[in-house]
Amino acid sequence: MILSTCSNGVRELRDRFSSLNSRVGKVEKNYDKSAARLTTLEEKIADLEDRSRRDNVRIMNLPESVEAANLTTYITGSLPVWFPSLSDVKPEIMRAHRIGPPNNSGRPRTVIMKMLRYTDRDSILRAFRKSPIKVDGKDVRFAADYSAFTMNRRRSFMEVTNKSQKMGFQTFLLYPAQLKLMRGSTQHVFKSPLEVEDFLNGLATQENEEG
Incomplete structure (x- = not known):
């Protein structure tokens, strides 16, 4: 009797935990969607403000x-x-x-x-x-x-821009916030500082191995 009661209790807790996990998963998905929508709205508002400042x-x-x-x-x-x-x-x-x-x-x-x-x-x-x-x-x-939103995005490239220049790249900060790198006849365009950092680290490793 006691064992049966405990088993039922464990099963009930397991079901509740599973239900809670499911709810948390839905909340996380909704949060991700809301965050993406907010970012899109911020970008649209910034674009409108940037256009009003283009002169x-x-x-x-x-x-x-x-x-x-x-x-x-x-x-x-x-x-x-x-x-x-x-x-x-x-x-x-x-x-x-x-x-x-x-x-x-x-x-x-x-x-x-x-x-x-x-x-x-x-x-x-x-x-x-x-x-x-x-x-x-x-x-x-x-x-x-530019708008404050765009300025902050562009400033975020400062560190990787300096690093790129030290590695011999010509750098061009494109609107609204993309970094173009040129060295020799090759060029690359990146949408985030993290992309640039990963590229430079990989390139440095490759050049060290070849050297």
């Missing part, structure tokens, strides 16, 4: 002491001086402003320029890649303006 240029480390009263006027007059190749193109700036309130950190606030055309933005970025500039002894950088 923008970010200027980093531009000293605040140089612009006098009107930032837009200052940059409009300075672009042909910084980049003589733009003298014929004459990019048109609709407006320019610095991000955030003045601060006492000594670090210049980032400038956002709204160009009349996205082709003007591309012309400026191409000119900067060919001819980096200094203003009052400071290295000034120009970059496209």
Whole structure:
């Protein structure tokens, strides 16, 4: 009698455990689906925001002491001086402003320029890649303006980008967040830093074995 009762109890516990496992499995599947949907929505929202910013240029480390009263006027007059190749193109700036309130950190606030055309933005970025500039002894950088979501994804490639360059690859960060590697006549495109890391590790192992 006692043995039968224990057996029934064990069977009942086993059934409950099996049912619980099944429920957990369903919850995990639903979670994975929800996470995938959330990622898709985030990517779509980021893409919309990126499109709204595609005429923008970010200027980093531009000293605040140089612009006098009107930032837009200052940059409009300075672009042909910084980049003589733009003298014929004459990019048109609709407006320019610095991000955030003045601060006492000594670090210049980032400038956002709204160009009349996205082709003007591309012309400026191409000119900067060919001819980096200094203003009052400071290295000034120009970059496209992306949403925070896209910026974070692009930043995640920084470490593997540096590693790739040390291994002799030319690196190109493609929109929205893919890394293109070129060495010799071969090229590779990766969608995540982990893919790049695995590729570089495998390549290093292969080259060590061959060497």
